[in-house]
Amino acid sequence: xxxxxxxxxxxxxxxLAQIKLIPALYDISEKNLLPNTTHIIGVARxxxxxxxxxxxxxxxxxxxxxxHQHPISEDVLSKLNDKLNYMNGQLNDLNFFQELxxxxxxxxxxxxxxxxxxxxxxxxDIFDNLKKVGLxxxxxxxxxxxxxxxxxxxxxSAQRLNxxxxxxFTEDQIYRLDHYLGKETLQNIxxxxxxxxxFEPLINKDHIDHIQITASENFGIGKRGGYYDKVxxxxxxxxxxxxxMLAFALMDPPSEFSNTAITKERTKILKNLQPIPEKxxxxxxxxxxxxxxxxxxSKTDTxxxxxxxxxxxxxxxxxxxxxxxxNLKETVTEISIIFKTPTNRLFQHIDCGKDPNVLIxxxxxxxxxxxxxxxxxxxxxxxxxxSYMQFCYRSSNELPDAYEKLISDAIRGDQTFFxxxxxxEAQWKFIDPLVKTKTIPIVYxxxxxxxxxxxxxxxxxxxxxxxxSMMFCNI
Amino acid sequence: xxxxxxxxxxxxxxxLAQIKLIPALYDISEKNLLPNTTHIIGVARxxxxxxxxxxxxxxxxxxxxxxHQHPISEDVLSKLNDKLNYMNGQLNDLNFFQELxxxxxxxxxxxxxxxxxxxxxxxxDIFDNLKKVGLxxxxxxxxxxxxxxxxxxxxxSAQRLNxxxxxxFTEDQIYRLDHYLGKETLQNIxxxxxxxxxFEPLINKDHIDHIQITASENFGIGKRGGYYDKVxxxxxxxxxxxxxMLAFALMDPPSEFSNTAITKERTKILKNLQPIPEKxxxxxxxxxxxxxxxxxxSKTDTxxxxxxxxxxxxxxxxxxxxxxxxNLKETVTEISIIFKTPTNRLFQHIDCGKDPNVLIxxxxxxxxxxxxxxxxxxxxxxxxxxSYMQFCYRSSNELPDAYEKLISDAIRGDQTFFxxxxxxEAQWKFIDPLVKTKTIPIVYxxxxxxxxxxxxxxxxxxxxxxxxSMMFCNI
Numbered sequence: 027x028x029x030x031x032x033x034x035x036x037x038x039x040x041x042l043a044q045i046k047l048i049p050a051l052y053d054i055s056e057k058n059l060l061p062n063t064t065h066i067i068g069v070a071r072x073x074x075x076x077x078x079x080x081x082x083x084x085x086x087x088x089x090x091x092x093x094h095q096h097p098i099s100e101d102v103l104s105k106l107n108d109k110l111n112y113m114n115g116q117l118n119d120l121n122f123f124q125e126l127x128x129x130x131x132x133x134x135x136x137x138x139x140x141x142x143x144x145x146x147x148x149x150x151d152i153f154d155n156l157k158k159v160g161l162x163x164x165x166x167x168x169x170x171x172x173x174x175x176x177x178x179x180x181x182x183s184a185q186r187l188n189x190x191x192x193x194x195f196t197e198d199q200i201y202r203l204d205h206y207l208g209k210e211t212l213q214n215i216x217x218x219x220x221x222x223x224x225f226e227p228l229i230n231k232d233h234i235d236h237i238q239i240t241a242s243e244n245f246g247i248g249k250r251g252g253y254y255d256k257v258x259x260x261x262x263x264x265x266x267x268x269x270x271m272l273a274f275a276l277m278d279p280p281s282e283f284s285n286t287a288i289t290k291e292r293t294k295i296l297k298n299l300q301p302i303p304e305k306x307x308x309x310x311x312x313x314x315x316x317x318x319x320x321x322x323x324s325k326t327d328t329x330x331x332x333x334x335x336x337x338x339x340x341x342x343x344x345x346x347x348x349x350x351x352x353n354l355k356e357t358v359t360e361i362s363i364i365f366k367t368p369t370n371r372l373f374q375h376i377d378c379g380k381d382p383n384v385l386i387x388x389x390x391x392x393x394x395x396x397x398x399x400x401x402x403x404x405x406x407x408x409x410x411x412x413s414y415m416q417f418c419y420r421s422s423n424e425l426p427d428a429y430e431k432l433i434s435d436a437i438r439g440d441q442t443f444f445x446x447x448x449x450x451e452a453q454w455k456f457i458d459p460l461v462k463t464k465t466i467p468i469v470y471x472x473x474x475x476x477x478x479x480x481x482x483x484x485x486x487x488x489x490x491x492x493x494x495s496m497m498f499c500n501i
Numbered sequence: 502x503x504x505x506x507x508x509x510x511x512x513x514x515x516x517l518a519q520i521k522l523i524p525a526l527y528d529i530s531e532k533n534l535l536p537n538t539t540h541i542i543g544v545a546r547x548x549x550x551x552x553x554x555x556x557x558x559x560x561x562x563x564x565x566x567x568x569h570q571h572p573i574s575e576d577v578l579s580k581l582n583d584k585l586n587y588m589n590g591q592l593n594d595l596n597f598f599q600e601l602x603x604x605x606x607x608x609x610x611x612x613x614x615x616x617x618x619x620x621x622x623x624x625x626d627i628f629d630n631l632k633k634v635g636l637x638x639x640x641x642x643x644x645x646x647x648x649x650x651x652x653x654x655x656x657x658s659a660q661r662l663n664x665x666x667x668x669x670f671t672e673d674q675i676y677r678l679d680h681y682l683g684k685e686t687l688q689n690i691x692x693x694x695x696x697x698x699x700f701e702p703l704i705n706k707d708h709i710d711h712i713q714i715t716a717s718e719n720f721g722i723g724k725r726g727g728y729y730d731k732v733x734x735x736x737x738x739x740x741x742x743x744x745x746m747l748a749f750a751l752m753d754p755p756s757e758f759s760n761t762a763i764t765k766e767r768t769k770i771l772k773n774l775q776p777i778p779e780k781x782x783x784x785x786x787x788x789x790x791x792x793x794x795x796x797x798x799s800k801t802d803t804x805x806x807x808x809x810x811x812x813x814x815x816x817x818x819x820x821x822x823x824x825x826x827x828n829l830k831e832t833v834t835e836i837s838i839i840f841k842t843p844t845n846r847l848f849q850h851i852d853c854g855k856d857p858n859v860l861i862x863x864x865x866x867x868x869x870x871x872x873x874x875x876x877x878x879x880x881x882x883x884x885x886x887x888s889y890m891q892f893c894y895r896s897s898n899e900l901p902d903a904y905e906k907l908i909s910d911a912i913r914g915d916q917t918f919f920x921x922x923x924x925x926e927a928q929w930k931f932i933d934p935l936v937k938t939k940t941i942p943i944v945y946x947x948x949x950x951x952x953x954x955x956x957x958x959x960x961x962x963x964x965x966x967x968x969x970s971m972m973f974c975n976i
Contacts, residue, residue, distance in 0.1 A: 217877040223843035279845040368698035370754040400696040402689040415890040
């Protein structure tokens with residue numbers, strides 16, 4: 027890339043910047059994916075001297091090395107240092123934005139990206155001020171804005187935010203980031219399904235019995251009570267991550283590899299979700315109300331499970347069971363496609379167990395794809411064994427972090443793995459009615475798989491939740 | 502099993518008995534799969550004292566431990582010893598059969614199996630003599646006869662042998678043994694295809710581009726020249742092993758797990774082979790004519806490659822390429838199903854290489870099933886990688902030897918994995934016309950994949966032979 031870039035990060039001292047953005051910038055820099063002339067301007071409130079940001083990046087990268095998992099090269103860091111600038115300012119202060127504009131002009135880049143690592147309630151001030159100084163315009167190059175999920179907290183607020191964004195930017199300038207969309211394991215589903223001729227013929231109601239999506243964590247909310255207690259499991263991971271997973275696993279073949287085509291197909295799945303799911307269960311882990319910054323009589327869901335359908339002909343009447351929660355038995359995110367038992371009668375005299383064939387997209391950990399099959403048990407009789415055909419990433423270290431990929435995509439101008447306004451609103455259209463059905467959540471024990479009612483939800487259909495296996499791709 | 506058994510092995514000193522039957526009897530004995538009262542009568546020409554056979558088994562098992570691959574337990578051997586009897590005799594000598602009958606009567610078993618580990622030219626004498634003394638009859642129990650492939654050396658001789666057998670035995674008494682039918686890896690194809698719901702939907706002309714069957718050895722004929730020079734590659738492995746492989750991989754779903762149903766479906770595939778294959782190439786490895794016991798101007802094929810079709814609607818116009826030979830680059834036996842490139846256009850801008858999807862049944866070595874797929878190469882671009890989903894047997898040691906399984910099947914009276922007369926004749930009906938087209942074989946270099954003309958045979962169709970990977974299931 028020849029064109030120059032200024033990347034402005036509002037909130038450079040935020041948790042997000044420390045844990046995700048700074049490591050991602052380091053990795054992008056190491057891989058020479060930044061334009062030759064790149065300037066990074068970190069913005070925060072505290073006045074600091076010129077060299078502060080270099081030390082801050084240095085410290086952050088070494089501190090956060092556990093997220094980063096490979097040694098920091100001083101050479102790469104030094105090159106990254108040369109790009110770093112720091113400005114302090116209040117984001118509701120027009121004067122600051124005038125200084126910012128002057129700084130950007132001095133740096134002389136044709137292209138600008140604004141990354142809003144701030145609370146959403148600051149967005150309007152930032153947009154207003156950017157507009158007042160003319161920084162939202164695209165003149166010679168591009169101007170892009172990156173904001174984080176969640177987009178809104180329900181359909182009306184998401185619509186308001188999208189409308190607000192549209193006042194300042196065109197849709198091609200807006201990068202709504204849900205880091206799940208940047209995950210290799212999710213993006214690989216596209217390749218797996220549409221790059222191969224052997225799986226897609228099975229992804230339909232003729233062959234699929236049902237689908238399960240699990241996103242579980244074996245830990246609680248930690249210090250995130252202030253945020254989490256207002257949000258809960260359904261909005262925290264259901265509205266975004268899990269619906270994205272569903273869309274990747276089940277969307278129709280896009281007509282080409284383009285943002286428009288792929289986002290359109292994802293959105294189509296979301297728009298065709300049965301509006302009010304047949305069943306839903308909310309749970310709260312024992313002791314949640316005693317967590318830091320949580321209301322003492324909190325009714326926030328730390329677990330949910332639901333059953334729904336996608337109303338497209340290909341998937342008609344295929345039940346979809348989704349669950350997510352905190353303080354559960356395992357930390358695992360996966361999509362399981364449970365296939366029908368074969369109709370031929372060759373092995374009907376043998377007990378083949380339940381669910382002989384399951385295709386598992388393991389999003390994390392032990393990233394990979396697993397196909398459960400029956401094979402003949404070696405020996406003198408025709409007995410059958412559960413076996414597993416596995417594709418595993420050699421190690422999760424080789425997988426670029428989602429932020430690294432998505433920031434790089436935004437620099438390249440590729441919106442394929444970002445949400446557009448329509449997609450986000452389709453997600454909320456499904457979630458809002460669910461939220462309205464919410465009653466007092468059922469308390470469940472830590473390290474369980476949630477309340478018994480979540481088991482009943484699927485057992486009523488003579489099915490059961492699959493126990494995620496930690497054996498797969500345990501490299 | 503309560504009923505008693507006498508197992509008579511004609512040719513107890515044969516190579517087959519030493520390498521296969523005696524180790525198999527040991528294994529069956531170790532697994533307690535012999536009827537409680539079992540007598541084994543080994544028959545050979547040389548007079549020996551009573552204890553000779555015990556020493557012979559002992560020595561053979563220790564010598565052949567390399568085939569056998571697990572420690573010999575003296576305890577098991579001692580129990581096996583108690584069952585052993587030896588008789589010397591000429592197989593064309595009626596007196597000997599009278600003695601044999603007397604011996605069997607003395608031993609008092611209700612059931613008898615005659616295993617003919619002899620040259621086929623002795624069969625008629627044996628059958629005649631068995632009949633003359635009434636040993637072919639089934640009175641209280643069963644009387645079964647086991648003979649080895651090849652059944653005949655062409656269609657007329659196979660028909661003659663089947664007719665001969667029918668004069669003495671009913672079809673349910675006759676166990677025509679092709680040890681390939683006893684291989685776990687071949688039998689597992691049934692489970693893989695019909696026990697699962699995820700593969701069979703693909704085994705048809707809509708999804709398959711073509712099929713390849715390879716049976717290659719990286720060594721020459723060794724000391725087998727006397728036999729091999731009369732037979733050649735096509736008759737040695739093509740007529741039997743490779744056609745069995747083809748039948749397992751492509752047969753229609755049998756209506757139930759029974760000998761009748763499964764053998765019928767295998768035979769249907771063989772009967773529907775295009776009678777005169779489109780193309781065939783014969784080869785002979787350089788230096789073959791100098792091998793021991795080979796004619797100096799031998800025209801015997803040590804390699805062949807052919808293209809054919811199966812004329813059933815499900816597989817209409819799906820080309821089948823078969824090759825086998827000696828002194829080739831690798832020792833490997835496998836069936837590869839090469840699927841069509843997917844029709845959707847998502848990845849058409851990317852070079853996906855040839856044959857993105859291949860299902861490989863690896864019969865030996867590194868036994869397993871492998872599905873070649875395309876996955877996304879981890880990183881910032883949408884590049885694709887060949888990847889492999891594998892089901893591997895943990896080690897080939899855990900797989901019972903084919904003879905062990907088949908002898909045990911014969912004792913249980915299960916003919917599923919034996920050839921019936923019709924199946925063998927169907928094989929010859931396909932092979933005979935091919936043999937008639939045979940010209941002087943093309944000389945090829947050792948450690949190659951055969952003559953260039955074999956490559957051309959498939960290249961003319963814009964395809965190529967897959968290089969068998971020794972990486973799969975290399976445990």
